[in-house]
Amino acid sequence: MIIKSQFKPAWWLRNRHAQTIWQSLFRKQAALFLTRERFELPDGDFLDIDQTEDYGNDITLILHGLEGRLDAKYSGMLKVLSEHKHTAILMYHRSCSGEINRLAKSYHSGFTDDIHFLMQQIKQRYSNRKINLVAYSLGASIALNYLAKFPSNILPDFTYAISTPFSLQASADQLNKGFAKIYRQYLLKRMAKKIKQKTHISALQNMDIDSLINCKDFNIFDDQYTAKVNGFKSGQEYYNLCSSTQYLQSISSKVHILHAADDPFMTKASIPTGEQIPDNITLELSNTGGHVGFIYGSNPFKAKYWAETRLLDLLNGK
Secondary structure, X not given: OEEEOOOOOOOOOOOHHHHHHHHHHHOOOOOOOOEEEEEEOOOOOEEEEEEOOOOOOOEEEEXXXXXXOOOHHHHHHHHHHHHOOOEEEEEOOOOXXXXXXXXXXXXXXXXXXXXXXXXXXXXXXXXXXXXXXXXEOHHHHHHHHHHXXXXXXXXXXXXXXXXXXXXXXXXXXXXXXXXXXXXXXXXXXXXXXXXXXXXXXXXXXXXXXXXXXXXXXXXXXXXXXXXXXXXXXXXXXXXXXXXXXXXXXXXXXXEEXXXXXXXXXXXXXXXXXXXXXXXXXXXXXXXXXXXXXOEEOOOHHHOEEHHHHHXXXXXXXX
């Protein structure tokens, strides 16, 4: 089901790029008391989480986007949930917690191993609690892949996906156009920096590291790196197998997707149609909002964040 969002952009942020970059430039990181915990994974790597105070109520697990970290938008969501007595957990994808992971493999849009492992740990630890999943961007792609591929008894009770890259190929191509190249280069630069810190790993020693460091196209980067370290034959196979639209009909749990038609990371053509979305999934579509933006309000010094407001409404059954 597709519904029209009630989101109205802030008067000073009508442009999709302004919506996209506002939080990174102007929103302050929320003050939080977080507990760091590390899990040893079955494949020999590790997984880090940060958790708010445990209030004894619902658990909300948050998946960040590509090259995410504890920045303003994620700390903001953690704080909002904590203020409403929801225990919140931020899961860091491999190499995103401040320490490079041990193995050559990296996280990607279809990498569901870590969330599967962590969800099992959470289910065991909080066996009588409702568990929600909030996922941003690439994390939202991981979440939708996960919901489609694993049995219902280990899935969250409710999933909220924000700015999902429905088609990885369309997203990679879109990031080669116009102003979006700025996002592409920022992300590739961060990823290249981490690759430089992993060159001691034997599986990477036969790669052209200099070419990856200087890469200016996600199509090439994903073909030469993402696919190779994660067992795909090519970047195209990775895009084909991990784009999430094809899996929507296989999802049986309750999902709410928040998406903006002007998202500069994607195209309007890649947004799923009503026929592709089952009854248990709601796609809330806004004309504006950019990529993980959705900023509203009348005062630039007291901006409001629709993704957070909307989640609280949804958790309260509105």
